[in-house]
Amino acid sequence: MVKKIIKMPDIGEGVAEVEIIEWHVKTGDVIAEDQLLAAVMTDKATVEVPSPVAGTVLAIGAEAGTVMAVGAMLAEIEVEGTEAGEELPHQTIAATQFTPDAPQGEPEKSAPVSVLAPVVMPASSPASLKIAQNKPVASPAVRALARELAIDLAQIRGSGPAGRITRDDLDKFVKSGGSAHGSHYARRDGVEVIKVSGLRRKIAERMARACREVAHFSYVEEVDVTDLELLRASLNNSHAASRGKLTVLPFIVRALVVALRDFPQMNALYDEEAQILTRHEAAHIGVATQTPNGLMVPVLHHAEAMDLWAAAAEIVRLAGAAREGTARREELTGSTITITSLGELGGLVTAPVINQPEVAIIGINRIAVRPQWQDNQFVPRRMMNLSSSFDHRMIDGYEAAAFIRRIKQLLEVPATLFIEV
Template sequence: MGIYVIRMPDIGEGIAEVELVAWHVQPGDTVAEDQPIADVMTDKATVEIPAHVHGKVLALGGAVGQVLAVGAELVRLEVEGEGNFKENQAPAPAGQAQAAIESVAKPPAAAVPAPAAPAPSPTPSPVPTPAPARSAAPRAAAVARSPGERPLASPAVRRLAQDRGIDLRFVHGSGPAGQIRHEDLDVYMAGAGQPAGQGGSQYVQRHGEEQIPVIGLRRKIAQKMQEAKRRIPHFSYVEEIDVTELEQLRQRLNQLHGATRGKLTLLPFLARAMVLALRDFPQINARYDDEAGTVTRYEAVHLGVATQTDAGLMVPVLRHAESLDLWSCAAAITRVAEGARTGKAAREELSGSTITLTSLGALGGIASTPVINHPEVAIVGVNRMVQRPMFGSDGQVVARQLMNLSSSFDHRVVDGMDAARFIQAMRALLETPALLFVE
């Protein structure tokens, strides 16, 4: 038998180190050739690392959240034959392999609750013993119920609890199968130290704490946002846009072609307006290398689409948005966003954007100050669409669909006047949507 060491491979693109974000094996497991053993994250994407050979896992090279250099030991295997580990190789620091095994076999220390201090021995006290019902009264946080579990209680008890402001999820039930009775409400109120009718569990003090390690994609997001705010002098510009005609056009196109060509959201219209407006403002479709002191302007519009995923915010890239019609653009946005949400986006789909579009949909609020996706120099944010009364050209009040664009720019590269003119150009296109189709 021999020992085979799998080292962190060179992923390319000048990447010198990666972060461990998941292990697919544990010490003692048997792995086959090409079986995934770990996921690592670069600045651009999550990469799956496979095993090179068959073998039994002896030790792991690090814990989730640890940063490894290219060439560092990733996994140590026991294999048939000689293996690739030589005795004259520099050994790992004493205890490193065992520490790695323990660190991945156990949750992080921050997630392990500290052991409870031993209860002090009871001592005689002249204080009278409380009544049994009051001493047995549970505190609000003492009742353990699984998420979504509905406490057992009669309609009369539920009405009384509602009148008293009591959340039944935190009340101990003394009846069969934990059913909550009227007297349980009295005991709960007494135990919470509040008279009946003056509040419930929402007023009980809570003291829990939880430490969440910032690792994986969340760490990359934090680093990227910090870098963007540290390096880029942002300024934001907000403009209100009347999208009544645009929304009517969108709904009409969906009625005519939605079944055969797919439904259109507002995003492909916004992308089209950006593409056309950028022709007159090339300094906004650019990337700024502040280390070299150069600005690169692009004829192609590689549109970043800010996408919320279960793991955090990602920005997949829609390549050559200038060459796409509305339906092609809509399909491409759906494809790259879905790839980001499912973790199936290719590395080249997560980098290289020249300007970014971000939208929170119905949660977009009135205005926002989006953070520029470094090293780009601009980001266009879409806020919530609302219907408001407006004065028409004849002085009559009419209902109109209004929406704000909240955009941020790099003031080192983009002057305030140019930013305002760019957004006004987009506004003119969106408020007269026929112009979106005129070259």
């Protein structure tokens, strides 16, 4: 037998450490090559690490929720020895093991150990679907939602590749009555202690840092979107079947792209340590998206080059990938300004937190019919508030008001969204 140390691989883009989100194996498991070992998280993206060898798991490097450095031991696996004359695919070294409770002295020598670094698989990779027998196959996001709903994934038959359980499978199971909820009036005495880890911990750290370091101020403006909604309805009636249905969000994206031409200071990143403000010509628009694990911000790269339907399709694709936990790192980074919306829950006014190091965030509140004074009478109009926040270190109040007023003008006369000047 030969022992192999599986190292935490380098995920790239300067990532020095990751957090163990979930183990797919435990000590004593017999595993196959390419079988998933663990799901790990970088700043925002979740990736899955498969085993480069088949064998028996002797040890795992850390418990779930632990932050691990790249290059640290992820797992130790015992594999069958090689035949005489056959070379090992990796250099074999003599590993040294220490027993924490043993007296200090000459270390005990173990069997030869080969050090390997597996290749990270995206959550949607076919190789990542080869997991332990009888263990449900699902993304970390689906597993987290199942835990929240107190549902055993073993009860659900997955419709995805290799039996992978998707969010749709889980939703259908819940709608069919499969849940663990009892009487509404039953006495409840349980207490759940939840370790804050993974994406939720990252969100907490980023929000606290943004509120601590950024001089936030918010500005709210009311927008009459009656004509915009008429245009949207007309376009959907004519083109939804062939080009896809449009929500209001692609129009907001287009208005933002046009307004940024006159207000480039809003499309910028501020490096506080270097005291440098970097303005971008490209509009890389983050779209805040609620997922089962928490808020994520997939990025609509080069939104300035997209028409309404291209933007709509990309928004849907990115939001789906974020919710399923399959979004790639490059799809979750690189934004220059962010849009956030609570959809139908959007309320009247919000005060969004800036997605640092950006200097502005545009908040969309829900559309509602409100009476407006027009031609000496009140008339029903479809109204929407924009609740936006700015970094007062870089953006003055007058600039913010003028910027939002420009977006308001574009949305209230939607034909101007498509006029090139």
